[in-house]
Amino acid sequence: MRFDKVSPSAALAPYIKHYVIAENTQAGEYTVFPSTSLVIGFQYRGTLAEVRGSGTGHYPGTTAQVRQAEIRRAQSGDSGCRQAEIGRAQSGDSGCRQAKIGSSQSGDTRSGHAGIGSAQSEDAGPGNMYAPFGIGSAPSEGPEPDPTHAQVGDARLITSFVTPLSTSGITGLTNTSKVFRNSPDIGTVLVYFTEIGLMHFTSCPANELFNQSVGVDNIFPLSKVREAEERLVLAENDAGRIEVMNRFFLSLLREVEIDRLIVEAVRRIYAAKGMIKIKTLQDQLFISQSAFEKRFRKVVGSSSKKFASIVRFNAVLEGLGNARSLTEICYEYGFFDQAHFIKDFKQFTGKTPEEFK
Numbered sequence: 315m316r317f318d319k320v321s322p323s324a325a326l327a328p329y330i331k332h333y334v335i336a337e338n339t340q341a342g343e344y345t346v347f348p349s350t351s352l353v354i355g356f357q358y359r360g361t362l363a364e365v366r367g368s369g370t371g372h373y374p375g376t377t378a379q380v381r382q383a384e385i386r387r388a389q390s391g392d393s394g395c396r397q398a399e400i401g402r403a404q405s406g407d408s409g410c411r412q413a414k415i416g417s418s419q420s421g422d423t424r425s426g427h428a429g430i431g432s433a434q435s436e437d438a439g440p441g442n443m444y445a446p447f448g449i450g451s452a453p454s455e456g457p458e459p460d461p462t463h464a465q466v467g468d469a470r471l472i473t474s475f476v477t478p479l480s481t482s483g484i485t486g487l488t489n490t491s492k493v494f495r496n497s498p499d500i501g502t503v504l505v506y507f508t509e510i511g512l513m514h515f516t517s518c519p520a521n522e523l524f525n526q527s528v529g530v531d532n533i534f535p536l537s538k539v540r541e542a543e544e545r546l547v548l549a550e551n552d553a554g555r556i557e558v559m560n561r562f563f564l565s566l567l568r569e570v571e572i573d574r575l576i577v578e579a580v581r582r583i584y585a586a587k588g589m590i591k592i593k594t595l596q597d598q599l600f601i602s603q604s605a606f607e608k609r610f611r612k613v614v615g616s617s618s619k620k621f622a623s624i625v626r627f628n629a630v631l632e633g634l635g636n637a638r639s640l641t642e643i644c645y646e647y648g649f650f651d652q653a654h655f656i657k658d659f660k661q662f663t664g665k666t667p668e669e670f671k
Contacts, residue, residue, distance in 0.1 A: 320556050321333075333505055334504040345492070345494075348491065350624055351506045355483060356530075356546055357481050361478065362494055364492065364495075364527060365475070365477075365493040366493075484527070490664070492527070505563075520614060588625035
């Protein structure tokens with residue numbers, strides 16, 4: 315297994331933190347915890363799938379009946395792009411394209427078809443172990459998710475869905491961990507954006523990718539994506555792969571004015587390790603709440619409060635490695651008490667701090 319960081323070209327450095335060449339000869343599963351970077355993964359070997367746990371979905375009947383009932387339920391309700399987003403997405407090269415998403419959208423992510431602007435928005439609900447094998451995306455078209463079942467009496471309990479992911483995809487900011495399953499001999503180029511980086515390559519608002527993993531061709535021209543994928547497969551070494559990535563992103567680079575107020579807001583959140591009151595931050599920057607949040611979401615990919623909580627979470631992860639007590643960590647990182655700390659930690663990792671250690 316290897317995980318080698320490589321710097322982008324100088325022209326891309328303000329927008330891309332680094333590339334990673336990630337390879338593994340062994341099949342396996344790994345967990346990706348919330349990060350402050352949007353990440354793109356281009357696979358040049360092997361395959362990847364996302365594993366989504368269910369916890370519910372208790373249906374009597376055969377496996378096929380259970381599967382169809384779960385998928386029908388997941389596809390019902392208020393899923394898909396909001397009408398305003400659909401109108402914008404259909405206006406050509408102006409952001410996330412609705413045509414690529416189609417029926418893959420679902421508010422219930424257990425269906426395995428994550429769509430841009432779905433009902434699971436970044437307002438719903440309250441790395442890191444960096445992905446050593448790649449970040450994928452839910453295909454806009456393709457096989458249905460494969461549910462895993464547990465027998466309970468005469469009924470079956472759906473315990474998880476395994477969704478094959480497309481060759482290249484982007485994962486937005488998220489407030490929960492994600493589990494991925496890779497095939498043997500997988501190879502991926504990962505692209506880690508700066509906090510304001512995505513807007514310089516696409517007009518798709520970053521917040522529409524919150525808690526989503528979608529195909530890169532939803533936000534970038536399909537022809538350029540396919541060309542990059544083909545060139546990556548043909549590349550003979552890491553230098554060749556990085557050259558393909560540099561050319562791809564240079565061809566997409568847009569002249570966009572940097573939002574320096576948001577850049578300063580991000581800097582202050584990091585400086586405070588996420589422990590800053592957003593109202594105080596807005597007052598310091600002399601901007602109203604509504605204007606600030608609109609600009610922050612579009613550029614960074616989440617609300618400022620959510621972003622600050624992710625920054626704090628990553629600081630906590632570093633603190634856990636110093637063998638301190640939970641009481642000390644709670645005090646240092648501004649949690650009201652241990653119960654609130656454990657609740658927030660489990661929200662991000664799926665485990666308690668003790669289980670995580």
